[in-house]
Amino acid sequence: MNTDNPDTMPGEEPTRWEITQTEDVFLPSVRVQIGWHDVEAAVEAGAIQPSEAHALWASWATPGSPLRVSAATAVPTAAELAREDEEAVALPAQAAPLATGPVFSFTNTLYYFGGMLAIGAMTLFMTLGWELFGAWGVFALAVGYLTGALLVAGNLLQKGLRTPAGVLATLAVCLVPLAVWAFQSGIGLWPEGAHDSYRDYHRFIDWRWLTLEFATLAAAVVLLYRYKLPFMVMPVAVTIWYLSMDVAHMLMQKDGFDWEFTRDVSLVFGLATCAIAVWVDLRSRSATAPEDRQDFAFWLYLFGAIMFWAGLSLRDSDSELNKFLYAVINVVLVFLGAAIGRRVFTVLGGIGVASYLGYLAYRVFEDSLLFPFALSLLGLGVVALGIWWQRHEAAIHARLAGWLPAALRPLASG
DSSP, X not given: OOOOOTTOOOOSSOOTTTTOOHHHHOOTTOOOOOOHHHHHHHHHTTXXXXXXXXXXXXHHHSTTOTTOOOTTTOXXXXXXXXXXXXXXXXXXXXXXXXXXXXXXOHHHHHHHHHHHHHHHHHTTTOOGGGXXXXXXXXXXXXXXXXXXXXXXXXXXXXTTOHHHHHHHHHHHHHHHHHHHHHHHHHTTOSOOSSOOSGGGTTTOOOGGGHHHHHHHHHHHHHHHHHHOOGGGHHHHHHHHHHHHHHHHHHHHTSSSOOHHHHHHHHHHHHHHHHHHHHHHHHHHHHOOSGGGSBOTTHHHHHHHHHHHHHHXXXXXXXXXXXXXXXXXXXXXXXXXXXXXXXXXXXXHHHHHHHHHHHHHHHHHTTTOTHHHHHHHHHHHHHHHHHHHHHHTHHHHHHHHHTTSOGGGGGGGOO
16 A cells, blocks of 8 residues: 555554554455445545545455455445434435446557547548449448447446447447438438538537437437446537537528627537436436446536536626626536536636636736736646645545525435
8 A cells, every 4th residue: 555645645643554553454365345335434433535446346246346245145234234224214215326427447448449449430530532432332331330439338238348339339329420410411311501411510519410319319328228337428518519519500500600699509508418427427426226336427417518608707807896606607617617516617727716816916926026926826826726635535526515495405315
């Protein structure tokens, strides 16, 4: 065990972990058995961060792990024994924590790297050479690749290899717009316009892509219901992002690019995507089947938060009141992310708050030699705040979770 973690801040009094004698507990022959309740207790005691606890438990308890103990041979842990009588007379026990997905081990990194290469080849790096096959040739190739990817994904699922299965199923979803474009072109229903090549799909904003996007969303819903693999939500989130820009282009009913209108549509779509993410998250946390209790909302939160925050941050305003309201909204994002355990909100909110404080520092010290010093002090203050936040993250999360409305409190669990 490495005890020289630079992020660890010593407390005023040594903890019982710091004073543990190495020869008592760190011998290679020593084995312990713990359950999820023990990990939760360690988080509450401040011995481990919540995100680290989830990552460790996912790696220990995943099917096939040598550390996983079968139910038949498992011995109840101390925490489980202590709660046994209470759970016997209380309401049914709560479901297991929401699964956070696979750990990014070297093997999983290879899975995702190879999968993203294949997805990129069929999406971002599509060339004019494919059009030599003709519309129906491209359609046959797309459907063939799609079918093969789903067959392999199903086979991998049967073998318990969920991560590569998710990558292959995601590739199948990403092939849907290509198949739809080829089919429309083949039957002569592709609208006339500037962008009649599929390689322009990921490069230009155009209302003609709307049929591809709606078909992708519909196919993704069906395939997600069938395979239930969280990584498949990634192309759904990307497609919603594309949809926001193409809808703005359609509503403008003109050629060219209206930046302000597109920015505002992005903000609205970002809010809608976050709302969908909350709905998906609540359904996942209330589910009882293990395959339904996965983090299907991660990609929706990520892209929804980015769309909303970017649309908000790119608004121009000469009003000091509007700038202050922008900072307040970012402060709310910081605490919202901490309350529901979604750090994308906290990170984006923190960037927004830091930008506003930098703006204030510039106004106060404009054309002054003190501005670099003020900005550096502000940066060091943010670092100090990060250190304090890390030391008290579990307590902050618990306190903020209590402020959530009752309907949203399940988001703070797991």
